[in-house]
Amino acid sequence: MLDILLAGGWAMVPILICSAVALAIVLERCWTLRRKAVLPPGLGEEVRAWARRGQLDPAHLQALAEGSPLGQLLAAALSVRNRPREEIKERIEDTGRHVVHRMERYLTTLGTIALIGPLLGLLGTVIGLIRMFMQVMAGGMADPTRMAGGIGEALICTASGLVVAIPAYVLHRYFRAKVDGYCVEMEQQATLLLDELTAAAPAAPRSRRAAGQEAG
Template sequence: MKIKPALISLAALCHCSLPTLQAQAEVEFAELIGKTQDRIEQTLAEYQAFLKETQNEKLEIVSQINQVENELVRLRHQEINAKRHATESEFDLKDKQTRINALDTQTQYSHGVLSEYLTNFESRIHVSEDQNYIAPLREIREKLSSVGEASADRLPALFEALELGLDRQESLIGGTRFKGRAITPTGGVKEGTIALVGPTAYFKSETDSTAGPLRFNSGTIEPGMSPIDQAAAQHLHELLNQGNGLLPLDSSLGNALVLKKAKGTIPEHVSKGGWVGYAILALGGMAILVALYKLIELRGIRIHEPQDIRSIAISAVTESADEAKSKIASLKGPIAKILGIGIDFSKTDIDTQLDAMDSIILRYRPRLERFLPVLATTAAVAPLMGLLGTVVGMIKTFTLIEVFGTGDAKSLSSGISEALVTTELGLIVAIPALIFHGIFSRIMRSRLAAMEQIATDFSRQVFATQQGGSR
């Protein structure tokens, strides 16, 4: 309860000092507001100054950034240009390297083509032109030997060969003539004029009427001359002297004459077969004689079948034998003898009659067959003898190879020729002998068959007549 008066006293004191405190608070608040206002204005001023300073610095920084960006753009352009130039330089280098490789390939190709052309030029010029081109071709070969193996260093000499070939082709248009030498058929060397017309060459002597086509002559630079007749030689002289005339053209370029000369005659060809060849020819000659004899013999043995065997059989049975034989009087050869013996045995039984007629046929059979084994033997033995000659020739060839080696083909040709010629002769003899043996054997069988048929028909008619008379 004592507390209440104290509170009343404190409340009265506070009520009394309240206006003074309020005034003091307002003053302090006003001062605080003024100070705050000053601080705000000062801060605003500082902020404005900072903004202005910042703006200036920002402008400066932006300017610097722009400069840096411009520099960066410039550097980027420089980088791009540098890369482009580097790429172009790299491409240019590769392109140049590619071009260099292409040029090198073309150079090597040109070198190969020109080298091949030079080789073909040396091998394909006519033999008569060797004496004109041997010196320039030797000079070109010496130039090629003196330079290195590089294709570019060898091209100038190869181009000289190309120009030489082009000059030759130009001179050949329409034919060309030049002075030269040739070897005559007698072996002498003569000076004269050579004319090239297409692939053929002709020569005429300056001192006489010798003329003819030219061919390769082994072992010499000068070509050899093939012989021709006097009229063709005269035409050739007129052609080479006047530039026009008849040309003795040989489409084989002289090879036909050489082949004809190398072929030789028939005796020379047969002689290559040696003793075996002559033995085969002797066997063949014997086969020819046998064939001619058999041809004449078989033509003489003709089978004339009578027109009416039945009438002859009736006469032999019912009439006399002489009456029946008169009907076969016009017949000749084995048929007349067969029917004659059949008439004589017409009164006997049919088996006896047939045996009698067969005996006549058996007598003629050896006559028809004789000498046919000679033809069969010739057809079988001739190829074997040819094979024997082949073996002998090959033995001779191998003996020559053992002595002389394989370098000399001419020394080997004799053995090879003997081996082949004997085989040829054996077949030439055997084939006709086999054919004639087959023909004559077929004729013989047909003649014997005809005899047997006539004998059988006659016996049947006789038997039929006997049976009819017995009835």
């Protein structure tokens, strides 16, 4: 295997660097985007129970925000629970954008590697072919071994670029879809909490109007 990589020439260096970076990103995202780390089971119901019982002291909110992306989103809603519904919703949306940005960390780099992998392979192919033609121009067709070396370098670079790019592209799409699914579920939990926090809000204006009519 080492001999094959060395036969690919110096164009293999950026391809190998891209493969190492892609592997590191995949391992890190697999760990970070575990379901129980993003959407802890039962957290939404537990937080809604806190809201009903009034257990919303700063210590609870701090622990909630630091525990998971879903917890951070719910903690943001609870931190402005006494404001109107629209303001709570705006805070959820603002926090949600930051949470999604963190969940998508490094995915742009992974997508870039998937894009440039074949291009690096093509660059190595072109360099190998140029090297072969230069050797032919210098020594004629008398030494087929040199020609075979240039062709081998070209083919190895092409294959290596595709081997790096194809898994990177597939995993990039997989992680994107995973984040999108998490966003939908987090939005559902945030909406349920928002309804819980604002359930009694419409009752207050009606009671004041009724009191005014009675006074009149």
